[in-house]
Amino acid sequence: MNSRQEERDRHRQLIKEREKAGPLVFPKEFNECPNCGSLRRFCVEALKDSKDDKSIPILGSMELDVLPPGKLQPIKLQALTDVCVNCGTVYAVVLVKREIKAPPLVQPAPNGHTGLELPGRQ
Numbered sequence: 001m002n003s004r005q006e007e008r009d010r011h012r013q014l015i016k017e018r019e020k021a022g023p024l025v026f027p028k029e030f031n032e033c034p035n036c037g038s039l040r041r042f043c044v045e046a047l048k049d050s051k052d053d054k055s056i057p058i059l060g061s062m063e064l065d066v067l068p069p070g071k072l073q074p075i076k077l078q079a080l081t082d083v084c085v086n087c088g089t090v091y092a093v094v095l096v097k098r099e100i101k102a103p104p105l106v107q108p109a110p111n112g113h114t115g116l117e118l119p120g121r122q
């Protein structure tokens with residue numbers, strides 16, 4: 001077995017051990033490329049000379065609003081992605097899961113009235 005294969009096996013074993021440790025906690029961040037282990041990301045590297053380096057943008061975002069079976073509260077699942085500048089792999093930098101505030105049960109009509117006005121009031 002070559003050293004690269006041994007390294008992959010060791011990495012997979014570490015992942016299995018981490019998964020046994022407990023439930024996932026969101027947001028979940030990934031600090032390195034899952035393919036080569038590089039810490040260098042496209043957006044960070046491309047904007048290194050920027051004066052405002054506090055807010056590094058993210059290259060992509062995929063999201064899904066879903067109502068889990070048996071639940072009343074919809075949730076948003078979001079994956080923020082960037083690209084490894086070493087090997088070109090597109091990968092998730094942050095995984096987010098959060099509840100979506102449900103819309104109010106009574107929506108205002110386009111004219112601003114709720115339809116719930118008491119009789120005799122305007």
Ligand SMILES: [Zn+2]
Pocket residue numbers: 033034035036037038084085086087088089
């Ligand atoms: Zn990489």
